[in-house]
Amino acid sequence: MKKVIDAVKRAPMLLALVLIAFCFFPTAIIAPSESAVNAIVTAVGLDKNDDGYEVTLMTFLSHPNQSYSEQYEVISCSAPSVSEAFTNASLQIGKNISLFHTHTAIVSERLLAEDITSSLDYLSRVASLPQSCVLISTNVTSKQFLEFVQELDKESDINLEDLLFYTSNYILWKYTTINSFYEGYFSPVKASLLGYLTIEQGDINGIPITNTENVVGLGSSSGGGQSNGGESGSSRGNASNGSANQSNQKEGAPQSDSEQSSGQNSGGAKQLQIVNDGSCLLIKEGKMQAHLTKEQLRGLNWLNSSTTGAVITLEDVSDENLDAAKLIYKVQRQQILDRIEYVGGVPVYTANIKLFITLLESNGSKEDTVESKEPVYISDTVRKLIERQVKTEINSSLEFLAQNNADTLDMYERFYQAKRAETKDFMQTQNISPEEFLKNVVFKVIVSLFPV
Amino acid sequence: MNAKTISSRQTAVLASVMLFANKILVLPSLLYEYAKADSIFIMLLLLLAELGLLFIFFRLKRRFPDLSFYQIIKQKMGVFMAKSLYILIAIYIFYKILLVYNVSYVYFRVQVYLDASFYIFVLVFLLVCNSSVMRGLRPLVRGMEFFYYFLITCFVFCLLLSVANFNKFPLFFDAPAGEFFLGGFKHLFCFGDVLILFLLMDRIKIENKKDEKQILTYTLIVMALILILYIMFYSIFNHTSFVHKNAISDIITFSYRFTYIGRLDMLAIVLVMFLSLFQISVALYVFCDCFNKIFPSLGKIYGVITFDLIFLAFVLLSIFDFLQVTALGVLVVPYFALVLQYILPIVCLFFTIGGKHEKSD
Numbered sequence: 058m059k060k061v062i063d064a065v066k067r068a069p070m071l072l073a074l075v076l077i078a079f080c081f082f083p084t085a086i087i088a089p090s091e092s093a094v095n096a097i098v099t100a101v102g103l104d105k106n107d108d109g110y111e112v113t114l115m116t117f118l119s120h121p122n123q124s125y126s127e128q129y130e131v132i133s134c135s136a137p138s139v140s141e142a143f144t145n146a147s148l149q150i151g152k153n154i155s156l157f158h159t160h161t162a163i164v165s166e167r168l169l170a171e172d173i174t175s176s177l178d179y180l181s182r183v184a185s186l187p188q189s190c191v192l193i194s195t196n197v198t199s200k201q202f203l204e205f206v207q208e209l210d211k212e213s214d215i216n217l218e219d220l221l222f223y224t225s226n227y228i229l230w231k232y233t234t235i236n237s238f239y240e241g242y243f244s245p246v247k248a249s250l251l252g253y254l255t256i257e258q259g260d261i262n263g264i265p266i267t268n269t270e271n272v273v274g275l276g277s278s279s280g281g282g283q284s285n286g287g288e289s290g291s292s293r294g295n296a297s298n299g300s301a302n303q304s305n306q307k308e309g310a311p312q313s314d315s316e317q318s319s320g321q322n323s324g325g326a327k328q329l330q331i332v333n334d335g336s337c338l339l340i341k342e343g344k345m346q347a348h349l350t351k352e353q354l355r356g357l358n359w360l361n362s363s364t365t366g367a368v369i370t371l372e373d374v375s376d377e378n379l380d381a382a383k384l385i386y387k388v389q390r391q392q393i394l395d396r397i398e399y400v401g402g403v404p405v406y407t408a409n410i411k412l413f414i415t416l417l418e419s420n421g422s423k424e425d426t427v428e429s430k431e432p433v434y435i436s437d438t439v440r441k442l443i444e445r446q447v448k449t450e451i452n453s454s455l456e457f458l459a460q461n462n463a464d465t466l467d468m469y470e471r472f473y474q475a476k477r478a479e480t481k482d483f484m485q486t487q488n489i490s491p492e493e494f495l496k497n498v499v500f501k502v503i504v505s506l507f508p509v
Numbered sequence: 510m511n512a513k514t515i516s517s518r519q520t521a522v523l524a525s526v527m528l529f530a531n532k533i534l535v536l537p538s539l540l541y542e543y544a545k546a547d548s549i550f551i552m553l554l555l556l557l558a559e560l561g562l563l564f565i566f567f568r569l570k571r572r573f574p575d576l577s578f579y580q581i582i583k584q585k586m587g588v589f590m591a592k593s594l595y596i597l598i599a600i601y602i603f604y605k606i607l608l609v610y611n612v613s614y615v616y617f618r619v620q621v622y623l624d625a626s627f628y629i630f631v632l633v634f635l636l637v638c639n640s641s642v643m644r645g646l647r648p649l650v651r652g653m654e655f656f657y658y659f660l661i662t663c664f665v666f667c668l669l670l671s672v673a674n675f676n677k678f679p680l681f682f683d684a685p686a687g688e689f690f691l692g693g694f695k696h697l698f699c700f701g702d703v704l705i706l707f708l709l710m711d712r713i714k715i716e717n718k719k720d721e722k723q724i725l726t727y728t729l730i731v732m733a734l735i736l737i738l739y740i741m742f743y744s745i746f747n748h749t750s751f752v753h754k755n756a757i758s759d760i761i762t763f764s765y766r767f768t769y770i771g772r773l774d775m776l777a778i779v780l781v782m783f784l785s786l787f788q789i790s791v792a793l794y795v796f797c798d799c800f801n802k803i804f805p806s807l808g809k810i811y812g813v814i815t816f817d818l819i820f821l822a823f824v825l826l827s828i829f830d831f832l833q834v835t836a837l838g839v840l841v842v843p844y845f846a847l848v849l850q851y852i853l854p855i856v857c858l859f860f861t862i863g864g865k866h867e868k869s870d
Contacts, residue, residue, distance in 0.1 A: 072636075072640070073636040073637055073639075073640040076632070076636055077632075077633050077636060077637075080629050080632060080633070081629065084629075181752065189762055236746070236749055236752075239748075239749045239752065240676075240746070240747055240748050240749050243748035243749060244747070244748050467677065470677070470680060473680060474678065474680055474681075477682075
């Protein structure tokens with residue numbers, strides 16, 4: 058015993074170690090496994106209903122199974138507040154709700170009719186969520202969306218996480234996380250963009266599922282098309298027809314009768330599909346303001362140097378080597394040299410956009426020369442057409458943003474940072490708010506093309 | 510070198526580790542509420558003040574190479590003043606320990622030990638810190654020295670990863686001057702870590718300018734790293750900076766792409782774990798030292814036991830949890846900090862004017 062005491066005296070850290078082990082080991086041995094106590098939620102859906110909020114959780118359940126596949130369960134609970142709905146969900150499944158692995162939060166368009174900050178408040182308080190949890194919106198209810206995604210995962214192994222990762226990296230160029238939403242919300246211009254994924258029925262370019270019975274309100278068993286199960290006024294047209302159409306429909310124009318009837322009559326014949334065409338929603342002061350089409354988003358992306366992989370399609374190109382050919386170019390890299398200045402008291406933003414492009418496809422006639430088939434082919438005509446197209450798209454996007462007083466390009470902050478005194482003077486003389494600043498900026502765009 | 514003294518390199522490591530205290534987790538978000546992104550300049554200003562304190566320390570050490578801080582005050586201001594000041598310092602150090610403990614506890618509760626019992630956390634923390642203190646300053650600082658490069662590497666790696674999340678430079682010079690200075694003043698309690706060097710000055714061996722330069726270099730490197738952290742933090746979070754209470758973790762877990770790499774914040778967790786333990790252990794050592802100066806007839810063990818009892822009473826009875834500690838810090842502690850961290854060393858600077866080097870009795 059004396060030896061033990063001497064050893065402890067010589068190394069008291071050893072005693073500390075033994076005591077810590079003594080405290081931890083028994084609890085660690087008798088404690089149930091984490092998965093037995095916690096329901097691991099991978100996606101959260103928020104909706105509004107008559108009871109208040111409906112929270113839908115896509116929950117990972119760790120059952121042993123022979124196929125070694127991950128099994129998810131979609132659980133829904135309603136309550137007057139989001140936290141109460143979570144508590145109810147916890148009671149329902151008899152496990153703690155663990156949000157540490159939650160990578161997606163979905164809000165329905167109906168929820169976006171009001172300021173969603175109160176709905177997101179609970180999620181924003183979970184430490185790990187705001188940074189890495191992608192926030193997206195959908196045309197149907199979040200519950201229907203998650204039920205669809207669950208089926209999709211079962212059938213095709215395409216999961217929501219992969220889909221969103223690709224979208225945020227290659228299409229949006231801006232992470233639409235809970236945090237980025239708040240960043241826009243708290244910024245002087247109070248605007249942010251939100252990714253938008255829809256579930257539709259019909260001849261569209263989406264990923265379908267065959268078993269729609271589990272998707273309540275959308276599936277064939279309920280006998281309704283998307284317009285029945287989805288939220289009012291959130292229907293969407295044929296995506297293959299182009300996003301401009303979708304935009305018009307988004308802005309309040311209902312589906313044409315023929316389209317509606319075809320969707321309803323076809324019932325289960327036409328599959329439900331998830332559509333990710335790169336469009337997004339413009340959120341202003343926490344509410345949905347407008348729908349930004351793929352083309353409009355692309356217009357904004359021309360001013361974003363991190364954009365790569367954009368595709369430029371030119372129709373009916375005729376020059377010395379081509380005759381009414383269709384050319385498709387891919388932007389391999391994009392460089393933007395910009396200048397912020399005040400000319401005659403007016404804010405001027407000059408962007409020199411350098412596009413490094415490769416010819417991907419050339420659909421012309423037999424007479425087209427061999428030279429035109431080269432991947433580095435760019436004639437003067439092509440240059441002019443691309444330049445015009447890029448400028449048109451930028452112009453259209455800027456007009457859209459200006460109309461909505463939504464400076465998602467952060468022009469106000471950029472000018473304020475670079476030319477503080479002039480910006481303050483300008484704001485005072487014009488008597489405008491930061492939200493209206495974008496309207497007053499003169500954009501000068503120079504497009505330079507480099508074949509690679 | 511005396512068995513109780515620490516070398517200049519160990520002093521440099523000690524100063525560097527203590528500089529991180531309370532600055533890399535909750536402070537960036539607290540400062541943002543006052544001064545927005547100009548908090549970077551508050552940090553710069555107060556770090557420069559810290560540097561000034563370091564120069565005062567060097568001067569005092571050169572003038573009184575063998576005397577302790579207590580002896581200097583006793584010689585110049587009398588026993589009563591010395592004891593009174595040491596009582597204040599002991600209370601202040603106790604508060605700093607409570608602060609580091611609460612900030613780390615909240616951090617670990619959120620990041621790692623969701624279900625860990627509060628009692629286990631207190632027990633583990635007290636055992637490790639008590640044990641470190643009982644072993645003495647030198648083994649403790651040698652431990653810090655051993656992990657130093659590992660910790661700095663972790664920190665640098667966190668900063669490098671955060672570059673991928675860089676968003677845009679925040680708006681500078683946007684906060685009103687009043688708010689800027691108020692923010693700085695109210696958070697003085699997170700600074701002044703060089704005071705520890707003053708309190709341990711008789712155990713620090715600085716022989717020449719080269720030693721001073723070494724301490725200065727280490728300190729400057731850490732200051733630069735802290736400043737970079739603040740720049741990255743405000744550049745990543747911008748308008749939402751006030752929401753993010755765990756700066757060093759949040760800057761690396763911000764990006765969606767990193768969720769694919771699993772628990773990348775383990776780097777930050779390990780860093781905070783070591784830093785908290787070292788900072789609390791050193792502060793506890795200084796607390797015990799103050800205790801011994803106030804009650805010279807009692808040994809170190811009494812200081813440790815006293816600390817444990819008061820600490821357990823405060824923590825277990827929830828007298829001071831995270832919110833109360835930070836609220837107290839903003840309301841009362843800045844005045845303590847101003848007197849003990851800044852005015853006292855400046856007063857000591859006057860002691861160094863004139864006269865020859867003085868040695869211990």
